[in-house]
Amino acid sequence: MLQVGIFTAYFPYALEETARKIRAHGFNTVQLDLSFKDMDLSDANITAANCKTIREAFRRHDLPICAVSGYTNLVHPDPARRRQNLDRLKTILRHARELGTPYVISETGTFDPDSDWVHHPKNKTREGYETCRDIIAELVQCAREHGAVFCTETYVNNVIGSVAETLRLFADIGDPSLGLLMDPTNYFEDHNLDDMDAELHRIFDALSPHIKIAHAKDVKRAASDQGVQLADIDAGEGPALRGVGKIELPPPGLGSLNYDLYLQRLSAQHPNLPIIIEHLDEADVPRAKRFLDAKLLANG
Numbered sequence: 001m002l003q004v005g006i007f008t009a010y011f012p013y014a015l016e017e018t019a020r021k022i023r024a025h026g027f028n029t030v031q032l033d034l035s036f037k038d039m040d041l042s043d044a045n046i047t048a049a050n051c052k053t054i055r056e057a058f059r060r061h062d063l064p065i066c067a068v069s070g071y072t073n074l075v076h077p078d079p080a081r082r083r084q085n086l087d088r089l090k091t092i093l094r095h096a097r098e099l100g101t102p103y104v105i106s107e108t109g110t111f112d113p114d115s116d117w118v119h120h121p122k123n124k125t126r127e128g129y130e131t132c133r134d135i136i137a138e139l140v141q142c143a144r145e146h147g148a149v150f151c152t153e154t155y156v157n158n159v160i161g162s163v164a165e166t167l168r169l170f171a172d173i174g175d176p177s178l179g180l181l182m183d184p185t186n187y188f189e190d191h192n193l194d195d196m197d198a199e200l201h202r203i204f205d206a207l208s209p210h211i212k213i214a215h216a217k218d219v220k221r222a223a224s225d226q227g228v229q230l231a232d233i234d235a236g237e238g239p240a241l242r243g244v245g246k247i248e249l250p251p252p253g254l255g256s257l258n259y260d261l262y263l264q265r266l267s268a269q270h271p272n273l274p275i276i277i278e279h280l281d282e283a284d285v286p287r288a289k290r291f292l293d294a295k296l297l298a299n300g
Helices: 015-024 048-060 079-095 124-144 163-173 193-210 259-269 280-299
Strands: 001-009 029-032 065-069 103-107 149-153 178-181 209-214 227-232 241-244 276-277
Touching: 001 241, 001 280, 015 048, 029 048, 029 276, 048 065, 065 079, 065 276, 079 103, 079 124, 079 280, 103 209, 124 163, 124 178, 149 209, 163 193, 178 193, 178 276, 193 209, 193 259, 209 259, 259 280, 276 280
Parallel strands: 001 029, 001 276, 029 065, 065 103, 103 149, 149 178, 178 209, 209 276
Antiparallel strands: 227 241
């Protein structure tokens, strides 16, 4: 059966309290965000000892870590920022196994200098793609050398933002140390949102063999272009994102994603995969989990 988890970022507490609160909701796995109120997890402090402390804390609460958040802008146009982003991501990849999982996840990023979430014309150029591909190949090499798997997460406004671009990336790199984080809501824009079921079939027909972890949020059309929408929560921009432009990305059950079809297609080839709830605040966790649990029960 699909295993239901949640990002640790939605619980902004010390390590032990975070694990205790998540377990109290009945989750049995987590996607780890390297941020706890009682730990300095800057690059220099992502050490074997600290990783062991984190891993064992979640294990004591029966919450195995299924993946680690490494989200960053891989193609940031400022060379110094880009190198800083990649250095931290490589540090996480080198320590992933010590955290209890091989999987480290990031979207590919955008050449926009001001926001990691908006489109930039260079994203869809040959130069932009090749720059991103070469960076990912470097990350995959680092992952392979340390027994990890770098999982890219497709997102429409990033360099790798479509089914075709995702397939091209996997064909070009062709390495088992590259995996895919499946979040179908990230493939929808204003033009294909009304083609929900056909788009879900296209996504899974093409990409299912590459999936390692899945996410559970939702998608719907906004009344107007709202720019970058961020929730007011105690977390970074990634966990706080709620949509861009005319697309809202709310918590699971509050949008128009066909969850029945999503879960049917996901479980057909990946019956024991972790599916991780996101895009919510702590107060909404019980409702979101009830929604996902009910959908899983209904779909066997």
